[in-house]
Amino acid sequence: MKLQTPQTAEQRRKLWHFHGGVHLPEEKYLSNGKPTLDAPLPRQLVIPLQQHIGAPARAAVTVGDRVLKGQVIAEPQGYISATVHASSSGVVSAIEARSVPHPSGLTAPCIVIDTDGEDAWAELPEPIADFEQADANTLRERIRGSGIVGMGGASFPSNVKLNPGADQPIDTLVINGAECEPYITCDDLLMRERAADIVDGIRIMLHVLGAGRCLVGIEDNKPEAILAMQQAVALRQLGGRIEVVAIPTLYPSGGEKQLINILTGKEVPSHGIPAQVGLVCQNVGTASAVADAVLRGRPLIERYVTVTGRAVASPQNYRVRIGTPASELIDASGGLRAELAKLVVGGPMMGIKLDSDAVPITKAANCILALTPQESPDPGKPLPCIRCGRCADVCPVNLLPQQMYWHARAKDIDKVQDYNVFDCIECGCCAHVCPSHIPLVQYYRYAKTESWAREREKRAAEHARERHAAREARLERLERERKAKMRQKQAAIAPKGATAAADGDAKKAAIEAARKRAAEKRAARAVEPAPASAAVKPRVESESVSEEQG
């Protein structure tokens, strides 16, 4: 079949350019030549309770429970949270802290399932075949119940993203098939093999958002994917609503804000979201998962993952169950055949370095990258900044990396924020071109987390100050009450003091009377001990109560 040129005369569509960007060696050929295989079912699945932005899910099973494939094993906590499902049938063997893919290398709570090999499905919710008649909220509930989060890497709960609210009407849905990072080809293969599912997902999302049209952005280094998507759109006769657009290959065109700029020319406001300019952007993987959930009732339990890098014997794309250890994928690809310099989950620019391959594949993990020393040379110690300005030339967000570097280095977090560090997408273009190989992105990440930590501390300090002030007020009040009581007592005694002399005899008489009473009581106690001792106790307890209040 002849490859259709994506931009014939009548189809040519105006595209914009974002500022900066870098051309990187693609390295896609390592893994994009073979069809996707099903990864072998692992012996043990380690499913983290938090694979999304927002509150971690809460476990809904206990150790020893038998679970089926697609069964809910953790419930979302709050609105911005996601459901977690079992990726295969088996027995829950532990709910404990395990290594997860995170730059800190720390552990997080996970549900560990020993698979039984049967891979039996649980009872799934009913498919919603005619979703166009369904209420948007019903579809969002289905998406939430299926645990769908953004599969491009950010893993934001999709039902929340597809609910921008009545005050932010959406006219365009942007589907991100750009896949701009080198080495990664999972979205490419997904578009080639599951174009129909992606298009179904797009139709569902258009209905949920009430949007009129959809633009699918695909980098032009993926001609087969562009063709497959165009054919799927034509097959469903949706050419009027869905347009597949080929965009120039440039890193980082796959960034949400960059892609929106390329396709529509609109700029998402600083610290804002695309919904503010009438757009929502979703990854092709998310669209495919939405179709699975709505049309087949299937939750998100697997994803396409690229295993690549020259250190691995046969780079390949896999359909992987969530919770599969990365080590099993590397084994499935023939193991390591060269010296491993660095193991990364994600791409070479924005991925996370792994210290061990025992981490599980999460909903956000799109690639396992095993790099040789030639592919990942050690740049050595950073040299001083020579103020060349190359970093500012390539920043896709049009920030000033050099200024942010100086202030982050001086730990002046306020100044770094003045330069909009929170708009930084951490793409790594600046660090890539720096001739002194300064780790610029690490400085910005330090500034961001430091800023959040300081804000947390400030809130805690405010809270402590309020408690301290309340305590001071309480002590002051008690002091005042005590003084008032003392004054009252003195006022009661004072008039008596004036006639002290005359009362001398009266006092003696009172003392005599008291002595007599005490002697009588002792005599009475000697006769009947029991009731008298019962009378003694309550007095003591009331004394101790008044001590506490004092």
Place this chain on the structure above:
Amino acid sequence: MLIAIAAVAALAAVFGLLLGYSAIRFHIDGDPIADQIDALLPQSQCGQCGLPGCRPYAEAVAAGQAEINQCVPGGEATMLAIADLLGREPVAGGEIVEKPKSTAVIDEQVCIGCTKCLSVCPVDAIVGATKQLHAVIGSECTGCELCQPSCPVDCIYMQPIPEHIGNWKWPYPGRQPKPANQPLVTEAEPEAEVEHREAA
């Protein structure tokens, strides 16, 4: 020339009177500088600065009676913030040892219910009553350590807050500057040079 002198003297007198009048007419009670400094302090009311609480320390700094580097829980960040506010040069940490943030924990087996720690806690983070078990409310404890010496059976210990993904921070990627003169350094070892990593 006499006219010039007289003119400048007259202007000086007029402006002097104006300023004097403003000082009386627009006088504010309280010390706004002390309020601003107090807002920068961590509010643990621990007394490690030598003054009995954060508000007294803020007032002492505003009055020029205390150095800006005396706050121990605040550490370097607080010192820099105060220096920035007052327009002064940052002062070296000196004897401040950066300790990890901790909360107090009472050993239930040993506690005798004497309420001595209850009355000392500046934020009322300990619950309990006479002859009843005392416990620290972990979320309210500021780690000021004032309760530790007050316990007669020594059952309070400080537990560092564990690091987890929720409160983890990216480490500072550069080299820590070494202090210029170090006669009494009890400072913790500066962070080891972080191995330079690429953006990945």
